[in-house]
Amino acid sequence: MSPVIPLRPEAAACTDKPVLRERGQREVFCGLTGIIWLHRKIQDAFFLVVGSRTCAHLLQSAAGVMIFAEPRFATAIIDERDLAGLADANEELDRVVQRLLERRPEIKLLFLVGSCPSEVIKLDLSRAAARLSGRFSPAVRVLNYSGSGIETTFTQGEDACLASLVPQLPERERGAQPDPLLVVGTLADVVEDQFQRLFEQLGVPVQFFPPRRALALPAIGPDTRYLLAQPFLADTARALEARGATRLPAPFPLGVEGTSAWLGAAAAAFGVQPERLAQVVCAPVERARAALARQRALLEGRSIFFFPDSQLEIPLARFLSREMGMRLTEVGTPYLHRPHLAEELALLPAEAQLSEGQHVEHQLDRCLAQQPDIVVCGLGLANPLEARGLTTKWAIELVFTPIQGYEQAGDLAELFSRPLNRRLRLAA
Numbered sequence: 001m002s003p004v005i006p007l008r009p010e011a012a013a014c015t016d017k018p019v020l021r022e023r024g025q026r027e028v029f030c031g032l033t034g035i036i037w038l039h040r041k042i043q044d045a046f047f048l049v050v051g052s053r054t055c056a057h058l059l060q061s062a063a064g065v066m067i068f069a070e071p072r073f074a075t076a077i078i079d080e081r082d083l084a085g086l087a088d089a090n091e092e093l094d095r096v097v098q099r100l101l102e103r104r105p106e107i108k109l110l111f112l113v114g115s116c117p118s119e120v121i122k123l124d125l126s127r128a129a130a131r132l133s134g135r136f137s138p139a140v141r142v143l144n145y146s147g148s149g150i151e152t153t154f155t156q157g158e159d160a161c162l163a164s165l166v167p168q169l170p171e172r173e174r175g176a177q178p179d180p181l182l183v184v185g186t187l188a189d190v191v192e193d194q195f196q197r198l199f200e201q202l203g204v205p206v207q208f209f210p211p212r213r214a215l216a217l218p219a220i221g222p223d224t225r226y227l228l229a230q231p232f233l234a235d236t237a238r239a240l241e242a243r244g245a246t247r248l249p250a251p252f253p254l255g256v257e258g259t260s261a262w263l264g265a266a267a268a269a270f271g272v273q274p275e276r277l278a279q280v281v282c283a284p285v286e287r288a289r290a291a292l293a294r295q296r297a298l299l300e301g302r303s304i305f306f307f308p309d310s311q312l313e314i315p316l317a318r319f320l321s322r323e324m325g326m327r328l329t330e331v332g333t334p335y336l337h338r339p340h341l342a343e344e345l346a347l348l349p350a351e352a353q354l355s356e357g358q359h360v361e362h363q364l365d366r367c368l369a370q371q372p373d374i375v376v377c378g379l380g381l382a383n384p385l386e387a388r389g390l391t392t393k394w395a396i397e398l399v400f401t402p403i404q405g406y407e408q409a410g411d412l413a414e415l416f417s418r419p420l421n422r423r424l425r426l427a428a
């Protein structure tokens with residue numbers, strides 16, 4: 001069997017398929033959630049949410065597993081006095097930041113993260129960040145972005161964070177050597193290390209953004225080519241392109257096909273021969289195929305319905321349909337960024353009903369009418385759907401778990417087979 005994957009195009013794909021666009025009540029986390037994985041990634045950064053007790057509770061419950069570690073995020077609570085305009089929120093914020101930086105000298109990068117309450121009182125966090133940066137740089141750089149539920153959903157928090165960091169990237173000098181490839185989007189360290197090794201074997205110099213250390217920001221310039229590792233980074237991509245960088249179009253590195261095509265896009269751009277690519281990926285491809293074969297037995301022929309949540313839905317649906325043989329019913333996504341998803345849509349069978357945005361009542365009706373074997377949805381919908389006899393998968397797990405690359409392909413498939421397996425056992 002060939003280790004390099006000539007992508008089999010879909011006879012009828014979703015490229016130009018009409019999308020059901022809905023607006024109404026939605027059931028999605030806000031962009032603050034991204035702090036959970038971003039603070040693990042950039043190890044000397046701190047995320048100070050300027051928000052309410054609700055924001056603090058959201059972060060605490062989403063990050064519940066880390067209560068024993070000294071966290072690198074916190075919430076500066078906006079209380080009634082701030083909301084009533086009785087206190088100077090800027091002065092209070094300056095005091096909180098001063099105390100924080102005195103107590104935590106290891107912080108090199110501080111994000112002030114906006115929330116619904118900070119927007120309601122129109123607290124200008126960009127001015128606050130500029131003021132505080134002036135005071136604390138060069139020891140600490142202070143940036144801001146919004147994670148508010150008014151402006152962002154779930155994974156858009158990472159997009160807003162990275163977009164705020166792009167202007168800080170140093171300018172790259174033009175040299176004899178090609179600019180390293182820039183891989184953009186947070187990947188678990190274990191996944192990043194695997195990709196780093198594969199790129200090294202291919203002879204492709206690579207940098208990752210965001211970096212693990214705030215001072216290790218990659219330099220970029222007009223010759224920089226970048227590869228998105230996540231499908232939800234529209235603003236970050238725009239900011240990189242404004243600095244002259246060029247995106248390499250590719251599917252996302254989920255499953256064997258996606259990972260091979262993603263690596264293949266970089267290899268082609270850096271002049272790596274297809275034979276060399278085949279040689280490098282041969283062993284991991286075989287391991288991934290073996291792991292997938294074990295899961296396919298349970299998933300093949302089963303139907304799946306995606307509620308819009310993380311923007312990973314389309315690449316996941318492509319993987320589950322093409323490599324696991326699942327039947328797609330509806331594939332919902334909060335936003336459909338066609339240019340970034342063009343390669344994915346060309347691989348997605350036309351049987352899928354694509355939907356963008358959400359009117360949760362209408363979508364629940366469609367889901368219940370279709371009775372899919374498994375539903376991917378947010379935490380708020382999972383219990384009611386389980387109570388109606390449907391098997392669910394929490395979308396948040398797909399963001400918190402390392403799922404990219406060959407070595408994780410089996411784990412990714414298992415995230416879907418496990419709930420089905422559990423339901424089958426309960427029914428037996």
Ligand code: SF4
Nearest residue numbers: 030055115116148149
């Ligand atoms: S930012 Fe808004 S939506 Fe998010 S937790 Fe705070 S109040 Fe809720």
